[in-house]
Amino acid sequence: MKQIKKALAVLITMAMMFCLLAGGIEAAATGPYTTETFRNAKRYTFMHNAGDEKDYKSVMYYTDDYFTLDPTASAPNISFMSASYALSLAAMQSNDKASYAQGSQNLRNLLKKLGYKNFTANEGFTTKPTSNSIGVAAACKKVKDYTVIAVGLRGAGYEREWAGNFNLGRYGEHDDFASNKTKTLKFLKQFIKDNQIKGHVKIWMAGYSRGGAVGNLVAAAIDDGALKSTGIKVGQKDLYAMFYEPPQGADATKDLKSKRYNNIWSFINLYDAVPLFAMSEFGFGRYGRVWNYPSKNTTENYAAKLKTFKKLFYAQTSHEVEGDYTADDFQMYKLDLANGIIAEDTKSKKTLAEFGPEMTHFMCTTLIGSRDNFVNEYENYARAICTIFFGNDILTGTESADGFQKALRENLKEESMASRLARAAKTPYDTTYGFNTVVRDLILESVNDAGFYVADPVTLADFITVAVKVVAGLLLFNPDMAVTAIMNGSSLINCHYPEVSFAWLMSMDPNYNGVKDCY
Numbered sequence: 001m002k003q004i005k006k007a008l009a010v011l012i013t014m015a016m017m018f019c020l021l022a023g024g025i026e027a028a029a030t031g032p033y034t035t036e037t038f039r040n041a042k043r044y045t046f047m048h049n050a051g052d053e054k055d056y057k058s059v060m061y062y063t064d065d066y067f068t069l070d071p072t073a074s075a076p077n078i079s080f081m082s083a084s085y086a087l088s089l090a091a092m093q094s095n096d097k098a099s100y101a102q103g104s105q106n107l108r109n110l111l112k113k114l115g116y117k118n119f120t121a122n123e124g125f126t127t128k129p130t131s132n133s134i135g136v137a138a139a140c141k142k143v144k145d146y147t148v149i150a151v152g153l154r155g156a157g158y159e160r161e162w163a164g165n166f167n168l169g170r171y172g173e174h175d176d177f178a179s180n181k182t183k184t185l186k187f188l189k190q191f192i193k194d195n196q197i198k199g200h201v202k203i204w205m206a207g208y209s210r211g212g213a214v215g216n217l218v219a220a221a222i223d224d225g226a227l228k229s230t231g232i233k234v235g236q237k238d239l240y241a242m243f244y245e246p247p248q249g250a251d252a253t254k255d256l257k258s259k260r261y262n263n264i265w266s267f268i269n270l271y272d273a274v275p276l277f278a279m280s281e282f283g284f285g286r287y288g289r290v291w292n293y294p295s296k297n298t299t300e301n302y303a304a305k306l307k308t309f310k311k312l313f314y315a316q317t318s319h320e321v322e323g324d325y326t327a328d329d330f331q332m333y334k335l336d337l338a339n340g341i342i343a344e345d346t347k348s349k350k351t352l353a354e355f356g357p358e359m360t361h362f363m364c365t366t367l368i369g370s371r372d373n374f375v376n377e378y379e380n381y382a383r384a385i386c387t388i389f390f391g392n393d394i395l396t397g398t399e400s401a402d403g404f405q406k407a408l409r410e411n412l413k414e415e416s417m418a419s420r421l422a423r424a425a426k427t428p429y430d431t432t433y434g435f436n437t438v439v440r441d442l443i444l445e446s447v448n449d450a451g452f453y454v455a456d457p458v459t460l461a462d463f464i465t466v467a468v469k470v471v472a473g474l475l476l477f478n479p480d481m482a483v484t485a486i487m488n489g490s491s492l493i494n495c496h497y498p499e500v501s502f503a504w505l506m507s508m509d510p511n512y513n514g515v516k517d518c519y
Helices: 002-015 064-068 078-089 104-115 159-164 177-195 210-223 302-315 352-368 373-390 402-415 415-427 435-449 457-477 480-485 489-494 498-508 513-518
Strands: 042-049 054-061 116-123 136-143 146-153 201-208 239-244 266-269 289-292 333-337 341-344
Touching: 042 078, 042 104, 054 078, 054 513, 064 136, 064 146, 064 201, 078 104, 078 146, 078 201, 078 239, 078 498, 104 116, 104 136, 104 333, 116 177, 136 177, 146 177, 146 210, 159 177, 159 210, 159 435, 177 210, 201 210, 201 333, 210 239, 210 266, 302 513, 333 415, 333 480, 352 373, 352 457, 352 480, 402 415, 402 435, 415 435, 435 457, 457 480, 480 489, 480 513
Parallel strands: 146 201, 201 239, 239 266, 266 289
Antiparallel strands: 042 054, 116 136, 136 146, 333 341
């Protein structure tokens, strides 16, 4: 399963470069963050999904005193950040389950350890995911004179829900994320009613990736009074909303950065492509404030921090990235059309964090053109492909993400392929020698070399149609950008793996004591 999911991620990335490399990320120097130490924070182990066929053990530090912090302060607390990330990890669909009914068991077990009771998961978390479902669960705990409700939104292992990620809609909020905001609020209201929760309430909410995108909208709705009808008292400083690598789903015409939403944080790796979707060029944004992980060109003493990060990253037993962490190895490439040669652009010092927004702006404005055109020309293809691929209904065999990437790079660098691209540049629309034909052959050859066995030829045809449309268009208008994206394909994917964010957080959190606390 691990290999299949990774391979699919690579394929979808190839087909949907315009989605995964979107602009609009707020880049800033890392932090600031506070390192206030909570001496009574205790060490807990928990299990979580890591993209493989089993769950893995990791470590978190937790204390109820986290809820004495001010969520609207100018900087978040690093220990609470890492604890909240653990909550989002546990909220991923469990792999160690007999049926979908046990999909939320990791979150249930963790919250039980932390002293929370009345655990409840919604139907979307206990049945097979659909293309528009969401997994959310909650539990509560009496602390001093208030009740804490812990809420986890599923951000991995959600199969067919991948299709919903591409349901942008023509205007306003992201259609799918907004729909699941409504479902989540309905679930929370029912949870409060069923457990007769009254009086002063604090809400601790966390989610990763898709879960974070939906959670961002939910948190803003709570700030806007969505839970007033329940009779509980939740002030601005009672909501602790932390989301990790979340896509954008809010309507950018709204006042997303109002002080009203200062209790909402999004933690984002500038190298990660996924949080850049959906595109700011098409009117999307994110409520609240953004905190960036360390990155080259934005962080002082980055080399030393990267060294510490890598020790913790590679020490994790839940290590999903095959091979090395390559984000900082990003290299621009050039396609010499006159001589049919693909070579490294050694003069360029551009980083992955800089390349993504630049590429997306170009693709959104030059290739796709508008949100309406995305819906008309790309959305249905993307939803259909994701529904079948991530629903585990199509692929068989021993597919390898690394194998596909290697095949793609090697086939692209072959002299014959470079020559064909050079010829295509002269007659780009020719049905025999143009870009569409060359790119179709390149993708098919690489799929075959990687050992992909696709049971549904119609879906494969859909995938190739949209992949050719995107890649051939990019080659036509900006060939250097196209070959750079292909040659750095593995980096575009592995920066989104959960272990990356966790290693960065552990490297900064004073609670952790080296590699022994990774598991």
